[in-house]
Every structure is written in structure tokens, then in C-alpha cells.
Amino acid sequence: MKNSAPTVLLGVTGSVAAFRTIDLASQLTKGGYLVDVVLTSGALQFVRPLSFEAVTHRSAYTDQSPGILAGRAIHIALAERAGVVVVAPATADLIGRHACGLAQDLLTTLLLATEAPVLLAPAMNTRMWRHPAVRDNVALLERRGVRFVGPEAGLLSCGTEGPGRLWPVDQLYAKIEELVPRAAPLLDSREREGKELAALGQRPSSLPQEGDKSKERNEMADKKKPVKKPAVRKTEKSSKKGPAAKKK
Numbered sequence: 001m002k003n004s005a006p007t008v009l010l011g012v013t014g015s016v017a018a019f020r021t022i023d024l025a026s027q028l029t030k031g032g033y034l035v036d037v038v039l040t041s042g043a044l045q046f047v048r049p050l051s052f053e054a055v056t057h058r059s060a061y062t063d064q065s066p067g068i069l070a071g072r073a074i075h076i077a078l079a080e081r082a083g084v085v086v087v088a089p090a091t092a093d094l095i096g097r098h099a100c101g102l103a104q105d106l107l108t109t110l111l112l113a114t115e116a117p118v119l120l121a122p123a124m125n126t127r128m129w130r131h132p133a134v135r136d137n138v139a140l141l142e143r144r145g146v147r148f149v150g151p152e153a154g155l156l157s158c159g160t161e162g163p164g165r166l167w168p169v170d171q172l173y174a175k176i177e178e179l180v181p182r183a184a185p186l187l188d189s190r191e192r193e194g195k196e197l198a199a200l201g202q203r204p205s206s207l208p209q210e211g212d213k214s215k216e217r218n219e220m221a222d223k224k225k226p227v228k229k230p231a232v233r234k235t236e237k238s239s240k241k242g243p244a245a246k247k248k
């Protein structure tokens, strides 16, 4: 059974803006998307996989991840289940590698293996963004159908001002939603876990197991049983006043 929630593959590369992608991953997850995160070795200098795993409730992948995922080569498995591939932030280096058709790491390999729409959100120093090599690489990728969003102009972390900032997270979200409309409403993590495991024919550990049914029923029956009032020891005086005394 195929899960109805679309999967966003979020590539993260080695830029100071990489921490902002954690927020994007979190918002996408809350919005009902399944989010697979792939970090380059460059990205690992700035952010850790665990930050993404904590907000997506799924594994994040790196070049050190096992080569086989769900019984298939990892780059093929990730490329095929993606409804969209988004690289945010996309470094000058990643853009160059993809323009050259290189496949030397997990992210560039799956970028060649996917048929999903690809959206790159560059972030870099203004002079790098304006460099003819980067301009040519962007133009070449656009001709091949790769979409770009940003960069935004503003004050950069390196102290210069101009285009180079990562596109705002809420606007990136809107762009992704345009490319892959979300199918599922907001799910809480327990519901999502249930749906994912149901697709695999398993029961989530956090939900009641088969053997728990009788326990549940006993608990229900206990709730229905009238509560026994504690026996009250009648004193000579009270017994005469009570209903039994009146009958006599």
C-alpha cells in the first residue's frame, strides 16, 4: 500500500544558512509531508543529522549511510520515492557539481537518478553568486528544467550586502506546496507512525497490541460496575432512625 503523504527530499549543503533548513523540515513535517533529509559532508560542518531526525521523525542520510535502503541502492530508493527534490541551501559547489553531471556523493547521485521536479535555493556570498562560472551553471541547469528560488538580497553573514541570502523559509514552503500539493492534513506523530506501519503491515508499539484487547475490555467493565459503598456499622441510635427501623 502506498502512503498518500507526498515525500519531500530535502538536500542540505555546506552553508552557514544550513540551520534554517531545520525549520523548513519541521514545517513540512507539521504540514503533512514525509521529509527525507540528505546532508552533504559540507553540511555536516554546520548541522547534524539528529537535528533533522528530531523534527521529521525519520532517518536523515549522509554519505556514511548504508548503501542499501529498503532493499535497494540508497540513491535510487530516495530518488524514486521523492515527490520533489529541494536543495536548501544550495552551495556554489553543489550547483557546479550538478551542472557537470557529477555523482560523487549521495546528494548529487540522487539528483541524477530522480524524475521528480528539482528546486535549488542558493545561498552564498554576493561575489560568488555573480561569478560568471556560477551564472553559467545556473543558466545551464535552468535550461535542463531545474528550478531556482532566490537568493534574496540583504545583509549576508560575511558582512557584505547584496543577493546571496537563502530564500525565506515560509516562501520556500509555499514554492514546495506549489510543486507537490500536500495530500494529508496535519497528522500528529502517533497517527503518522500508525499510518506508516500499517502500510508495512505492522502495528505501532505505542498503540494497544492484540493481547491488550481483553485488558481494555476488563477496564471498561470495571468502569461500568457500580461502586460498592463502604459498609457502615450501624449504631443502636442510627439503626432506629433508618428505613429498616421504620418498616418494623
Ligand SMILES: Cc1cc2nc3c(=O)[nH]c(=O)nc-3n(C[C@H](O)[C@H](O)[C@H](O)COP(=O)(O)O)c2cc1C
Residues within 6 Å of the ligand: 012, 013, 014, 015, 016, 017, 040, 041, 042, 043, 090, 091, 092, 093, 094, 123, 124, 125, 128
Ligand atoms: C564558514 C563557511 C561558510 C560557507 N558558506 C558557504 C555558503 O553560504 N555558500 C557556498 O556556496 N559555500 C559556502 N562555503 C563553502 C562550502 O562549504 C564549500 O564549497 C563546500 O565544499 C561545499 O560542499 P557541499 O556543496 O558538498 O556541501 C562556506 C565555507 C565556510 C568555511
